[in-house]
Amino acid sequence: MSKKIVFMGTPDYATIIFDAIIKEGYEVLALFTQPDKPVGRKQIMTPPHIKQYCLDNNISTPIFQPEKLRGNKEVEEQLASLNPDFIIVAAYGQILPKEILDIAPCINLHASLLPKYRGASPIQEALLNADTYTGVTSMLMEEGLDSGDVLALKYFKIPFNMEVAELFSQLSTLAAKLTIETLENFENINPKRQNESEVSFCKKIKKEYGEVSFSDAKKVYQKYKAYSYWPGIYLKSGLKLKDISLLEDESINNAGEILAIDDMGISIACKKGSIKIKTLQAPSKKAINSIDYIKGQRVSIGDILI
Numbered sequence: 530m531s532k533k534i535v536f537m538g539t540p541d542y543a544t545i546i547f548d549a550i551i552k553e554g555y556e557v558l559a560l561f562t563q564p565d566k567p568v569g570r571k572q573i574m575t576p577p578h579i580k581q582y583c584l585d586n587n588i589s590t591p592i593f594q595p596e597k598l599r600g601n602k603e604v605e606e607q608l609a610s611l612n613p614d615f616i617i618v619a620a621y622g623q624i625l626p627k628e629i630l631d632i633a634p635c636i637n638l639h640a641s642l643l644p645k646y647r648g649a650s651p652i653q654e655a656l657l658n659a660d661t662y663t664g665v666t667s668m669l670m671e672e673g674l675d676s677g678d679v680l681a682l683k684y685f686k687i688p689f690n691m692e693v694a695e696l697f698s699q700l701s702t703l704a705a706k707l708t709i710e711t712l713e714n715f716e717n718i719n720p721k722r723q724n725e726s727e728v729s730f731c732k733k734i735k736k737e738y739g740e741v742s743f744s745d746a747k748k749v750y751q752k753y754k755a756y757s758y759w760p761g762i763y764l765k766s767g768l769k770l771k772d773i774s775l776l777e778d779e780s781i782n783n784a785g786e787i788l789a790i791d792d793m794g795i796s797i798a799c800k801k802g803s804i805k806i807k808t809l810q811a812p813s814k815k816a817i818n819s820i821d822y823i824k825g826q827r828v829s830i831g832d833i834l835i
Contacts (some may be wrong), residue, residue, distance in 0.1 A: 532712060535613040535633070536590075537561040541702045543619040544579040549705035550617065555712070557590050558611045561604075563622050564594045573713040583628035599626045615715075617708060618670060627672055635670035636711060638704040640697075642682055643668060646724040646731045647675035652696055654731040655687065659747070662686055663696070665704040667711040669720055674730075676719035683707045690774070692757045715801050736760040741770070743785045743834075746802025749775055766835050772807035773817055784832040787823065795819045797834055 533556045536547050543562075551557060560583065568575040576584070580592055595604050606629050610618070612633075618625065619638040629635070641651035655663040664684040669677040679742040683703045687696065711718070737762040741749050753762050753773045763769045772794070782788075782798030789796040794807035810816035823829065 531556050532614045533558055533612070534712075535559050535561065535611055537616065537621040537625075538579055538619040539563045539577045540620050540641065542697060542704070543621070544582045544700035545807045546588070546619045546708050547579055548582070548711055550712075551588065551590075552727075553709050558613055559593060559607075561593045561595070561621070564596055574827050582831045591835075593796040595727075598623050598629060605629060605632075615712065617712075619704065619708075623652045624674070625670060629652045630670055630672065636680065636708075637670045637675070637677070638708055638825060639666045639668060639675055640665060640700045640704065642684065643675060643679055644725070644728040646729055648731040649733040650731045651831050652700060653693055653734060653755040656691075656693060656696065657751055659701070659751050660687060663700070663833075665700050665707055667707050676723060676728075678722055680711050680715075680720055681707055690754075692754045694758045697758075698784050734760065739763055740765060743797060743799040744801070745778075746775055746799040746804050749773070749799060749804055764835065767812035768835070769810040770806050771810060774805045774807075776803040776805055778802035783833075785835060787828065787830050787832050787834055790820060790830060797821060 534550060535558050536550065537560050560579065562577045562579050565574045565576045568571065583590060583592060593607065595601055598604055607756045609632055614633060616633050618635060625635060639651065639656065642664045646654045655775040655790060662684055664682055666682050667680040669680060671677040683706065685699060685703060739756050739762045741752055741762045741764065743749070749762070750773060753770065756762055761769050761771070776796060778801065780802060782800060782803065784798060784800045786798040787795055788798050788803060794805050796803055796805050806819045808816050809822040813814060829833070
């Protein structure tokens with residue numbers, strides 16, 4: 530018997546999972562996503578990634594965009610009338626109240642190996658902490674934050690130089706596969722409680738998290754990999770550091786000193802270790818080659834980048 534699905538999700542991570550469910554032939558009764566939002570200087574109303582995907586591909590699934598779920602009787606009645614077999618949730622952006630959780634089994638696809646990194650930014654957190662492994666978890670939702678019983682896991686070994694956008698893509702693909710496997714085998718899965726002694730949390734990322742100093746090269750590089758998509762990393766002066774690689778993480782140096790210049794960029798000392806920077810971007814300016822930038826600032830080897 531075909532399983533009837535209501536899907537809840539918003540960004541491209543959710544879109545890839547939604548696409549897999551559609552292509553697998555499940556009956557998707559409705560899509561719930563966040564409201565359109567004003568974007569850019571002109572504040573143009575822009576639909577969420579998953580809604581735009583539906584529009585671009587002429588997908589006729591009904592789309593609902595409620596401002597909130599909690600206390601929303603209309604949404605509760607809509608979902609109850611749809612009578613889904615499952616509600617699949619992936620980076621939706623709202624917590625489901627008990628009234629919705631009781632309508633059908635709610636399965637969340639979380640981009641970490643729970644109970645590690647419950648919360649809004651698990652992919653970035655794995656990179657910030659230089660984890661060797663991460664992965665995705667399918668779990669039964671309850672009222673707590675990512676605290677429900679685990680249905681299944683998929684592991685992924687993080688390549689050393691992988692940045693956040695590529696890791697998002699890899700985990701999205703893994704999550705799509707895990708979703709189908711979980712739906713296909715749901716009746717035979719024995720859900721497992723999470724080990725509360727191993728729980729950790731991660732927060733929604735704020736722009737100010739991107740500020741760095743030349744104190745520890747490894748930490749600067751980890752922050753760059755985690756935040757290269759947004760908000761990027763920058764010095765207190767507002768100078769953005771882009772296209773970074775880690776040279777080494779053991780030497781003791783004069784922080785910010787320009788150590789070398791070559792065709793691949795400039796080598797910068799941290800108090801511990803050193804990094805190479807290919808591109809720099811001054812506040813309100815375009816990003817340019819780091820060599821051109823320091824020439825324009827009339828600084829060179831031995832000077833301090835600020």
